[in-house]
Amino acid sequence: MENLISLWQSTGIYNFTAGQVFMMLIGFLLLFLAIKKGFEPLLLLPIGFGAILSNIPVAGISQEGGLLYFLYYGIKLGIFPLLIFMGVGAMTDFGPMLANPKTLLLGAAAQFGIFASLLGALALNAVPGLEFTLRDAAAIGIIGGADGPTAIYVASKLAPDLLGAIAVAAYSYMALVPLIQPPIMRALTTEAERKIEMQQLRHVSKTEKILFPLILLLLSILLLPSSTPLVGMFALGNLMNSCGVVDRLSQTAQNELINIVTIFLGLAVGSKLSAEAFLQIKTLGILALGAVAFAIGTASGVIMAKIMNRFSDTPINPLIGAAGVSAVPMAARVANKIGLESNPHNFLLMHAMGPNVAGVIGSAVAAGVLLSLIK
């Protein structure tokens, strides 16, 4: 009898708090978005599952001694995002960007979303009940980088309490890129601009591809050492792939290793989706600012492309500017799709890949600035 009572008192039904129930629903919502809607499933599925597991009463899976507690160390120590970045580097082909380097500036412009939403977060302090420090604001702004590992890395350093909301916002908006970007792109461009055909990309030699990650690393060492953990691991992965002499390492980095770390990282991020941390007005602010960041980043990229088009001797279709936010390769595909709507023979995909991967570099640089200037 005693046993039965103690058992009843140990059931989830007996111990649930409203917050836990709500967060578990958020977890199921993320699973639904991942599985049924195909929203960045590789990350939202483990994150959603982690959210469910960490909000189970009694079990304590994300408390000391629980699995998610240990996995979270991989984020806390900055290991998981860097290993993922290495894998992403190994998967990235810089060819289209090297063929048309000026598209790098589009990747720079789109980072304006980061700093605009940083400012927005600070402005939201005017709203009663909201209080974002500069560190919080910077971590929120990085959502605009449209790059998962970078966002998680920066948030884990500057505002670990907001990590869950920031990661969810970042991956959700990355999945929503095909919905968020097109109206902005159409609003800021004329039909004539969207029809612009671009020159074919020149051939890029293997030597250039091998040298590029080293040049990138060198520049970030000289100018912005605080960005080198991110840029360095990205360059390592890219070099392993482009050099052609360590294929077995490159393959493992972009397959098994990144898969293992992705499962662990997703679960660990999910473990930060606790009721206390997530169910705050802050979270609404973060979600709103994230959307703003994506929108402003997209707009900045497009406008920059329009400016460049005016001054460039070769034509630039402004649509590819939107790809500068990163969100590889989704944003580049969106640019391609909108371009095809205006001109069914105009394939912008390769041209958009340049600003797209440049956006990854741009957000890593922006992350370095934030990490270096904010104490």
Next chain:
Amino acid sequence: MENLISLWQSTGIYNFTAGQVFMMLIGFLLLFLAIKKGFEPLLLLPIGFGAILSNIPVAGISQEGGLLYFLYYGIKLGIFPLLIFMGVGAMTDFGPMLANPKTLLLGAAAQFGIFASLLGALALNAVPGLEFTLRDAAAIGIIGGADGPTAIYVASKLAPDLLGAIAVAAYSYMALVPLIQPPIMRALTTEAERKIEMQQLRHVSKTEKILFPLILLLLSILLLPSSTPLVGMFALGNLMNSCGVVDRLSQTAQNELINIVTIFLGLAVGSKLSAEAFLQIKTLGILALGAVAFAIGTASGVIMAKIMNRFSDTPINPLIGAAGVSAVPMAARVANKIGLESNPHNFLLMHAMGPNVAGVIGSAVAAGVLLSLIK
């Protein structure tokens, strides 16, 4: 000269204790069983090797600073069994069980072996020299779950000192299922019963397969949160596989990740096969109780199937009840084989897979009960 003496004094021959020699022989025996007899080689080979390594004098491979000492943390912290369970979940097809859900009850009945041997362990306290606490008894009983990671997880929480013996017993008896089960199955069934043909299984939709791990998780959250670490990771693996949108994660979970963890887990379990811990009368008790647990579990499953056959409108071959102990897929194969002996056209394999995977759920639930009620 001094060197030579100090070298001689550092040889294994000089430093061996009788216990170490004996445990090393146990290690070699496990290797023999794994390699020559094909007994669960994926685990008994690393366990046997770990037993040898950890009983080498002087080297201290399982003492602080040694490799096996570090690997053991993966068990101590509960990480390895849960990762293996995730991989097993990804490999498991719940289709046959979902097509005939009432076979779940067979998986429930077979868990009687767990609690019977728990009681048996307590009864053995009457034997002078044997002293099992309630925690010990529960850890021993879980051998009857016929599920490796569950047994290791429970033993690491309730009775880490007995972990080595319990893991060895669990995997050995799982390998011995084709010897242990048939006589019991034959004794408890008539020839006519063994000939019973079962109805073909209905089609199970993809949606059902996707929803099942979530339903399973939800139920264990509501009723038995203490089972959610095990059930949760199992459900995660199963969902990753059935949902179809994260195939690369599912593949890694059921291949490279589970392989890596299996090597580490096996070695770490072997490191618990030290002379002090293993060479006790307790171990004989554990081995005896393990056999009892398997036998009782098998019998309970068969008897439950006979009862269900009486009340069910569709025929149930009692042989598939034996598969309820888990030991996937060995027990299901045994049921199939015994069935073929009586009726060469009666393929019970698919029907036996239902109770077989139900047994995994059943033992995870039983583990949750033990972890929740025993303080």
Next chain:
Amino acid sequence: MENLISLWQSTGIYNFTAGQVFMMLIGFLLLFLAIKKGFEPLLLLPIGFGAILSNIPVAGISQEGGLLYFLYYGIKLGIFPLLIFMGVGAMTDFGPMLANPKTLLLGAAAQFGIFASLLGALALNAVPGLEFTLRDAAAIGIIGGADGPTAIYVASKLAPDLLGAIAVAAYSYMALVPLIQPPIMRALTTEAERKIEMQQLRHVSKTEKILFPLILLLLSILLLPSSTPLVGMFALGNLMNSCGVVDRLSQTAQNELINIVTIFLGLAVGSKLSAEAFLQIKTLGILALGAVAFAIGTASGVIMAKIMNRFSDTPINPLIGAAGVSAVPMAARVANKIGLESNPHNFLLMHAMGPNVAGVIGSAVAAGVLLSLIK
């Protein structure tokens, strides 16, 4: 403005020390050797990259809290070299050695390079400014083992400060085997000797291949337990491969697991290439002694083969003695190549594989001696 100044003060340019610049150049040199010259790229590429990353000012990637700091624990605790050794064991085929066991003695003779350079290191103490302890000398000597993980394992135990230089020397000279060995081999042999054709190797049964790793382990347990961490993990890998019942574990050990650990180990070794540790006269001594070790090891192997050829009833081509240094499979290929120069129909490759893998065992045994006798 303040921001700009603080940013300028956080640039790499502002903070560089001469030593860091120099070490970074060493890093780039290693990358060049790995990529352009094909020098052991699987290790020199990650090591070189690690050297660059760990010498970036401000970023602190190899200081507490940085990625390389954490990865280095895998070496400090002895985990990474042992896992690599397990993978190497799984890749090694002892067939040719078992077919002609007396070639094991060639693998023994070639270890003379280890002890000769150990003595050389102690002799270098006569040079003012150089000071090698017995531990340092032993760690340096092990370069002559021509086996990467063994060198790293021993150096991490005996002289962690010299680890970077020792690892770089070991892998560089292993890559240089095709340059270092041929002149020595030619100088010590006559044309007639180089033409010697060897008897075809006998068939080796599967049972022999399964038993060998166990025999090897048993012998090292009885005689030299201090060598069992290395020998044991090597034997485990080899047994997993030869026994044929745990192929999925063996495949993972020799592919994904070893690849992951190789990346981590390389980066972690690179993190020991800091200016303070590397830019010392000691390093020049280490590089010189490493070359001496390889040369003496090669010579000892060849001379031993000449002696054995005199007393053996079956002919032994002295060239295969050079393969006794290990450096698998490079040294065996060199022996084959030099043999072909004198006799275009004389394929020594298989015959040289015997001493080649024997050299791995020989250096692991030598490592055991050093670890056991040096306190």
Next chain:
Amino acid sequence: MTELMSSGLELMLAGMAIVFLFLAMLVVVINATSKLITRYLPEEVASHNTVSVATNAETNKHYIAAITAAVHQYRSTH
């Protein structure tokens, strides 16, 4: 000792009860779910899926065509 046995017996009763209860509830829920699915999203689900897959496939086909064309264009000139 007898106390230990009695708590063991209690554990057995509670344990088996819960295991049965749990798996029996699972049977009920599975049956209910299966009925709900076949009633409310029967072939609809399948067809809905098929449609969305088809849409995706089409979209993908477009992407693939675009990518192929772009790659082709890009490579053919070098």
Next chain:
Amino acid sequence: MTELMSSGLELMLAGMAIVFLFLAMLVVVINATSKLITRYLPEEVASHNTVSVATNAETNKHYIAAITAAVHQYRSTH
């Protein structure tokens, strides 16, 4: 210093002795094992293996047949 050298020399002698001893013993044991195997479990081993493998293969064939049939039966009706 000279003490250091002398302990180094001692180490060299002990070390090379042990390495040779160890590998020489390995030669002896390998030869012995190989002879034992060819004498006591020569083709017997092989044939024993072959038989057991064959049995396994047969058993497996049965299993595979059973599985195939069951799967076929299961699928053909859906």
Next chain:
Amino acid sequence: MTELMSSGLELMLAGMAIVFLFLAMLVVVINATSKLITRYLPEEVASHNTVSVATNAETNKHYIAAITAAVHQYRSTH
């Protein structure tokens, strides 16, 4: 509060400046590298590579021939 905003604004200016500066420098360096490569190691690089690859390939062919022959010889007798 206003102080916070002003440091945010400063951060924005500094940040965008650095991001642009960094990527602009990257543009310059990439262009320079590309020109250097096409000027100083144009097809030379390619041909140099090809030669060294060829040498490697040849060497490898020799090795492979040797290995194949050795393995063949080794196996054919057993």
